[in-house]
Amino acid sequence: MSDFDVDLFVIGAGSAGVRASRVAAEHGARVAVAEEYRFGGTCVIRGCVPKKLMVYASGFSEMIEDAAGYGWDLGPARFDWPRFKAAKDREIARLEGIYQGVLSRAEAQVFRERATVVDPHRVRLASGREISAAHILIAVGGAPFVPDIPGAELAVTSNDMFELEALPRRAIVVGGGYVACEFAGILNGLGVEVTQLYRGERILRGFDDDVRLHVEEAMRARGIDIWTGTDLAALARPGNGAIAVTLDRGGEIETDLVLCATGRRPTTAGLGLESLGVGVSKKGHVVVDEWSQTAVPSIYAAGDVTGRAELTPIAIREGQAFAETVFGGLAVKPEHVLIPTAVFTQPEVGTVGLTEAEARARAPVEIYRATFRPMLNILAGRDERMLMKLVVGEGRKVLGCHIVGHGAGEMIQLAAVAIRMGATKEDFDRTIAVHPTAAEELVTMRTPVGAPVASPAMAPERTPAA
Known part of the structure; x- marks a missing residue:
């Protein structure tokens, strides 16, 4: 390994990448990490953590309503979005600092720029610098996408929801997965008039049917207008400040915000993997074996970019298993069964x-x-x-x-x-x-x-x- 600049080069400082870096360093590896955005990945910066904070914020409206039945007279309540957003941003910055601290204590070289793969043992930074590594770990995660329809630029994604300057009066949430349903509930709890469009017959595909029906009925009872069998066809600005939404089944409705929560795609484009013989699926996921190893022996991948189970705890487990196997001398396979x-x-x-x-x-x-x-x-x-x-x-x-x-x-x-x-x-x-x-x-x-x-x-x- 001494023939290389580092023993491990990690592309992506999210849950999988940071865990792999720390554990590899604990086993004596020389580690370098490249991250082109913020440390912490989707979960910490624009996923699980800020979303859960928004769930908490929106849930207080229900608590305030219910308090009257328990003898509390709280008077009229008003939600201050800018104040909440500032508090949320401070917490995310604090957590990002923790992730940076993990890499610092691991004595990892950190590069705040994009990295691509040149060959099985070399990466190239956006600055042009090249670094050789005995092993390369791809942990770039994924990003939400917007359907290719006329006016698609008028829609926002889950990433944008955390940076809104103000809450809309009306919103249309497109999608029936857990992200769409979670944001529909958040907006509804914050007082936004919410319509949810889903092209399928029932939301939360893949979950137990009783769960799907129970949640859908409860969401409707809370005031969320769920339209199944319905999708977007086009978006436009009619000139009155609103967004005109044309539906695929015909008809048009107006709203102030359109959130497309219709899935995520791995951010593997342009990394240079295919030219090296690394398998990449039609959806862009890096193809790996049970050890998280690609078809190129020195290149591995972990986390959402592999598409195995796109959950933060799984990404952490995959990063840990990779580092224990390659640098710790332990044969550890990440398990993907009975995932709560x-x-x-x-x-x-x-x-x-x-x-x-x-x-x-x-x-x-x-x-x-x-x-x-x-x-x-x-x-x-x-x-x-x-x-x-x-x-x-x-x-x-x-x-x-x-x-x-x-x-x-x-x-x-x-x-x-x-x-x-x-x-x-x-x-x-x-x-x-x-x-x-x-x-x-x-x-x-x-x-x-x-x-x-x-x-x-x-x-x-x-x-x-x-």
Whole structure:
């Protein structure tokens, strides 16, 4: 390795790149990192973290409404977007500093510029400087894209949502995935009139069907106007300051902001990978094996750029596994099974394991499902219900857990531990319920969906609130 300038050159200082850099340095590697934007990647700068802060901000409108039912008289409330944005920006800057500190403590050479790959062991910086490396890690992540339609330049993406100077009065959110649904909920909670367009039949494709239906109905009840089977055809400025949106099914509506949350694409264009023999998919993802290695032995890729599971914890695991394998002498494969996921829609989703449809396609299953109005909503007079669902397969093993409601993300993290360990339905049943909580429903569901209750003794021990 001494024949090279560095042992590892990382392109991209997001979750995967920073973790790989730190761990490789801990094993004695000489590391260099190039980042053309900001340290922290999508998650920290324009993804998970600022989005969750916006979810919190928008959620206070519901808390203020519900407070009256609990005896609070708070008076009229007003949301100050510039004040929130300033606070959010300070927090993001603080977190970026932490990521920079990680690289500094790892004694990594840091280049604040774009880097491309010249050959299996050389990268070229935008300044023209070339650096040789024993290994190269591609960790450039991805970026949102806007459909190629007339007037596409009038739309914004999720990146832009964090930099708005003011909130619109009306907004159209295009897409049915978790990003689109999360931003529809955020805008709605902040008082924006929201219309969501989705070309499919139901939002949140890929999630359990009960979850999809439950969330969609709850979003509609909160005032979000969801139009399925509908997509954009064109955007235009009619001259009155608004955006005219032409729909693919005919007709036109006006709005003040159009957010396209219709997917992301890896930012691999122009990196020089294909000319070296590195496999790149039609969508632009870097093709890697189970060790995150490309067809060129010295070049690896980790994180969203591989398209395996585009989640921050997965990117961190992939970066760690790469560094442990290549520099730590340990054969570590990143696992992509039983990944717990939270979707910060309003209401929130937590899910891990198989959906009912996936499980039924493999073998017979039993379904345990409960919908109930949680205690929090009773005095508030809110009719919104929670959903708890367990998918149980052969040997009574719990194959999937799906939750919709307050705290779903927190609950699913702990449920995932049990399911990862192979818990059975009886393990859930033997667990003492924590009362009064919503989570206790996970361990008190006794009768599978569609099965008759044989006697009062066989009935659920706790009936959910009506």
